[in-house]
Amino acid sequence: MKYISTRGSAPALGFEDVTLAGLASDGGLYLPEAWPSFSRDQIAAMAGLSYVETAVRVMAPFVAGSLSEDELRDLCTQAYGRFSVESVTPLVQLDHQHWLLELFHGPTLAFKDVALQLLGLLFEKFLSRRDDHLTIVGATSGDTGSAAIDAVAGREKIDIFMLHPDGRVSDVQRRQMTTVRAPNVHNIAIDGSFDDAQALVKRMFNDPGFSGRFRLSAVNSINWARLMAQVVYYFYAAVRLGAPGRDIAFAVPTGNFGDVFAGYVAARMGLPIRQLIVATNVNDILHRALSDGDYSQGKVVATATPSMDIQVSSNFERLLFDAGGGDGAALAEQMREFEATKAMRLTNAQREGAAGLFSSARVDADGMTLAMRWAYEGGGQIIDPHTAVGLCAAKSADIDPTIPIVTLATAHPAKFRDAVERATGTRPSLPARIGSLFDREEAYTKLPATFEAITGFVAEHATAKA
Numbered sequence: 001m002k003y004i005s006t007r008g009s010a011p012a013l014g015f016e017d018v019t020l021a022g023l024a025s026d027g028g029l030y031l032p033e034a035w036p037s038f039s040r041d042q043i044a045a046m047a048g049l050s051y052v053e054t055a056v057r058v059m060a061p062f063v064a065g066s067l068s069e070d071e072l073r074d075l076c077t078q079a080y081g082r083f084s085v086e087s088v089t090p091l092v093q094l095d096h097q098h099w100l101l102e103l104f105h106g107p108t109l110a111f112k113d114v115a116l117q118l119l120g121l122l123f124e125k126f127l128s129r130r131d132d133h134l135t136i137v138g139a140t141s142g143d144t145g146s147a148a149i150d151a152v153a154g155r156e157k158i159d160i161f162m163l164h165p166d167g168r169v170s171d172v173q174r175r176q177m178t179t180v181r182a183p184n185v186h187n188i189a190i191d192g193s194f195d196d197a198q199a200l201v202k203r204m205f206n207d208p209g210f211s212g213r214f215r216l217s218a219v220n221s222i223n224w225a226r227l228m229a230q231v232v233y234y235f236y237a238a239v240r241l242g243a244p245g246r247d248i249a250f251a252v253p254t255g256n257f258g259d260v261f262a263g264y265v266a267a268r269m270g271l272p273i274r275q276l277i278v279a280t281n282v283n284d285i286l287h288r289a290l291s292d293g294d295y296s297q298g299k300v301v302a303t304a305t306p307s308m309d310i311q312v313s314s315n316f317e318r319l320l321f322d323a324g325g326g327d328g329a330a331l332a333e334q335m336r337e338f339e340a341t342k343a344m345r346l347t348n349a350q351r352e353g354a355a356g357l358f359s360s361a362r363v364d365a366d367g368m369t370l371a372m373r374w375a376y377e378g379g380g381q382i383i384d385p386h387t388a389v390g391l392c393a394a395k396s397a398d399i400d401p402t403i404p405i406v407t408l409a410t411a412h413p414a415k416f417r418d419a420v421e422r423a424t425g426t427r428p429s430l431p432a433r434i435g436s437l438f439d440r441e442e443a444y445t446k447l448p449a450t451f452e453a454i455t456g457f458v459a460e461h462a463t464a465k466a
């Protein structure tokens with residue numbers, strides 16, 4: 001399988017190179033040259049398969065040429081063996097039409113584990129083939145940092161430097177990062193905001209001398225391998241609910257458009273998806289783009305769903321490319337315009353290409369609270385605020401009542417205990433497997449938010465040196 005860039009001028013690469021590169025050299029994102037597809041019989045034959053076997057079937061075409069089926073199976077067995085339930089991503093029924101797909105049974109309690117646990121293993125495998133090292137640098141306001149650290153802790157070929165704003169992440173989130181004690185894990189609390197942290201990371205990547213010397217790499221959802229790993233649970237859930245014999249709809253709490261784009265990929269591969277409901281909070285750039293073609297950046301508003309407080313969705317570019325006819329040169333021009341003016345209109349082809357599958361909804365704090373209460377009082381389920389945004393959108397969608405609607409449950413409610421308690425009156429407890437979080441010792445370094453301080457620290461501690 002070869003991958004091409006959405007901006008049309010980077011060389012086509014195989015899966016191994018695409019995984020290690022993350023972003024394409026022309027600033028675009030990688031997509032497969034052509035979508036693999038499954039027949040109805042092939043999808044029907046997935047019934048009864050374990051999560052790992054489903055993962056091998058769904059991902060094998062994407063890794064062809066870089067991993068054998070046995071290698072892929074071995075990595076999936078390791079990655080998904082770390083989840084606390086046998087089915088990895090269980091389905092829970094709420095009523096005759098609504099289901100939850102619980103994606104939070106991994107080590108850090110958010111759906112990001114599903115992709116990052118595999119990505120950590122892929123990095124290690126590919127780096128050991130080349131006898132090479134990588135330095136992962138990231139800024140986090142919560143979920144991504146802990147999931148990335150857990151995924152690479154103790155791996156020999158990788159160092160990870162994760163910046164968080166000192167005093168501005170929750171105790172649970174900080175401890176999930178700082179109690180991971182491994183020589184390759186470096187937590188840095190900067191004296192500044194999340195935006196400062198992100199600006200510092202960007203500057204490191206944009207400094208070719210520095211990023212080349214330490215072989216910097218990113219683990220955010222622009223990495224194709226992360227999206228690929230997320231395609232699996234759409235197949236797994238849909239087949240359990242009767243696909244390909246009937247259509248299934250999905251409602252997805254959305255920020256960077258990674259998770260819901262994986263659903264689009266599943267549909268392109270032949271899974272009968274009736275509709276993908278993109279649920280945003282009041283940071284609604286995607287809702288505006290999908291409902292009236294207006295992709296213009298607003299100001300980020302802080303909400304109870306911080307992982308969706310985003311005003312630019314990097315992976316949306318992948319949809320614009322694929323649904324808009326695959327013209328890389330035209331998209332590069334369109335993205336240049338967006339980067340200069342922070343606004344653009346979708347073309348008619350892009351709007352029509354998306355309209356067949358996507359709908360969208362903007363959910364405010366009241367909608368979120370009502371959905372949390374409905375799940376609790378009606379379905380006996382305590383759900384987290386992100387999941388509640390998805391469920392609210394699912395319940396207001398205009399879909400034939402015989403079609404099951406699956407809401408992706410993206411975080412464990414215990415990660416957002418205060419918000420859940422406010423809405424339902426019940427305070428969810430931390431699962432036993434991370435219950436000792438508050439007894440473990442923390443390690444992190446406090447640094448001023450300056451380029452010199454951070455790069456000096458990375459230079460001193462990174463193993464990769466060109």
Ligand SMILES: *Cc1c(COP(=O)(O)O)cnc(C)c1O
Nearest residue numbers: 254255256257258259307410411
């Ligand atoms: C990251 C995240 C999201 C958003 O997912 P995208 O792939 O960025 O759209 C939603 N909910 C939770 C809990 C998350 O951590």
